[in-house]
Amino acid sequence: MKKINLYTHKKILVLGLAKSGVSAALLLHKLGAFVTVNDYKPLSENPEAQGLLEQGIKVICGEHPIELLEEGFELIVKNPGIPYHNPMIEGAMKRGIPVITEVELASQISEAPFIAITGTNGKTTTTTLIYEILNAGHKSPLIAGNIGTVASEVAQAxxxxxxxxxxxxxxxxxxxxSFRPRIAILTNLYDAHLDYHGTRLEYVKAKANITKNQTSDDFFIVNAEQADVMNIARGSKAQIVPFSAVRExxxxxxxxxxxxxxxxxxxxKRSDIRLPGSHNLENILSAVAAAKLSGVNNEAIYQVLNTFTGVKHRLQFIDEVDGRMFYNDSKATNILATKNALAAFDKPIILLAGGLDRGNEFDELIPSFTNVKAIITFGQTAKKLEDVATKTGIKTIRRVDNVGKAVPLAYQLSEPGDVILLSPACASWDQYKTFEVRGDIFIEAVHMLK
Known part of the structure; x- marks a missing residue:
């Protein structure tokens, strides 16, 4: 860990806890800052805040009092989930108080370079693949961020x-x-999180930050088939490394x-790759590019790609039961992800879908329903998905209360050789706390069949 004095005796507010907030508060405390933590959850229900209090860190819980901003903070470290239209953040920006996330702290203290991956879809698979390939190639990788340990904890070690x-x-x-990765990857860009960003333009601008501080010594791996991605690449100072799954x-x-x-x-050979799906080929190509730029040999790349079958909840093969293949794609929380999942199979599919209703329709799925022989719906969007299935001409349409009940019904409706696919095309929050919980219920139900 680099020894920095940037925050010594500075008054800093950590807004919002969870793992990243706790790590940021402890790191700043270690770096000599005067830290105040503000979290909306009451102290009595907040073991993280209680732990920080025991470390001698000032904690304010149960509300976000706007008058707190009058205490002369020089910096705010914000939980990523708190939107910029939050009154505390708006108030800070009006007062000229800089607002950063915990990743910025990690980059300031890290002795190790970063390989950073972002994009609408494919981030987790690409990140996991790169980590596994670097590990196989003895490059001493550490994994951080949304799928690993909090970045500032990893950076300290x-x-x-x-x-x-x-x-x-x-x-x-x-x-x-100031975050500057040695290798940055932008997998793709589609409409997402517009409730947070307001417009697609703002969303794209946020993603472009991954390369804004790169120099000609760095590399920016980009999807050559996407105009928005290539527009960002044209504004980058890094060496551009394109990938394409459809052309030379x-x-x-x-x-x-x-x-x-x-x-x-x-x-x-492409035929030696185990991970299914044409969309995963893009993830694989970007991971290969990152691995080669990191000096990994082809044997290590082959070793991983010839055995890697997917990340949990992302087109994850679960089991074969009486000739039926069960796949968990609970992470498919939007239409595009479900289209990609359906395109990965040429066998008959029984699709399990449904979830939170965000107001959109599902007609975009119609061209992807070619191999869907039956659909089982659940959640708030059940009726909408049933209407689309009817338009497509799918004869077998059933509705159940939840994912757990969908699995045995799918088995009853299926035949040997069928794929039974959980790919909801919706967020889980109408019935489940997270897509992981939804996927775990699916996995347990599959195992119960045996």
């Missing part, structure tokens, strides 16, 4: 010989004024004659 592989959301990237490129990562190619070099 990281040494010069490590590489921190980090998945970053648009929420995190909005608070990173003059440089970067692509497919040619069933080979994965990087800068003209044959890496491995």
């Amino acid at each position: 990281a040494k010069v010989h490590n590489q921190i592989v980090i998945e970053l959301s648009s929420f995190q990237l909005m608070g990173t004024p 490129l003059s440089s970067g990562a692509y497919i040619k004659d069933d080979w994965v190619i990087f800068n003209g070099e044959q890496i491995m």
Whole structure:
């Protein structure tokens, strides 16, 4: 960990706890700052805040009092989930108080370089693949961010010989004024989180922050098939490394004659890759590019890609039961993710779908229903999905109360050779706290069949 005096004797407010807030507060305290933590959850129900209090850190819980901003804070470290239209954040910005996220702190103290991954879809799979490949190649990677340990905790332990592989959301990237990854990856851009950002333009601008501080010594791996991504690339000072799953490129990562190619070099046969789905091919190509730029040999890349079958809840193969293949894609919380999942299979599919109603319709799914022989719906969007299935001509349409009941019904409706796919196309919050909880219930129900 780098020894910095940037925050010594500075008054800093950590707004919102969870894991990142706790880590930020403890780190700033260690760095000599005068830290105040403000969290909305009452102290009596807040073990994280109680723990910080025991460390001698000032804690204010149960509300976000706007008058707190009059105490002369020089910086606010914001939980990424708190939107910028929150009165506390708006008040801070009016007063000229800088607002950052915990990732910025991590980058300031880290001795290790970062490989940072963002995008609308594919972040977690790409991050996991890069970590696994670097690990197989003995490159001493550490994993951080949304799918690992909090970034500032990892950064404190990281040494010069490590590489921190980090998945970053648009929420995190909005608070990173100096964050500079050695390798940045932008997987793709689609409409997402517009309730947080307000407009697509603001969302895209947030994602572009991943490369804003890169220099000509750094690398920016980008999806060559997306105009918005390439527009961001044109404004980057980094060395641009494109990837494409649909055409040959003059440089970067692509497919040619069933080979994965990087800068003209044959890496491995596409047919030897275990992970299903054409959308995952883009994730694989970006991971291969990051691995090669990090000096990993082809044997390590082959070892991982020939055995890796997916991240939990992301088109994850669960089991085969009496010839039926069960896949958990609970992370498919939007239509595009479900379209990608459906495109990954050429066998008959029984689709389990439904969840939170955000006001959208599902007609976009119609072209993807070619192999869907039956659909089982649940949640607030059940009726909308049933209407789309009817339009498509799907004959077997059933509704159940929840995912747990959908699994045995899907088994009854299926035949050997069928794929039974949980890919909800919706968020889980109408019935489940997280998509992980929803996926775990699916997995348990599959195991109960055996």
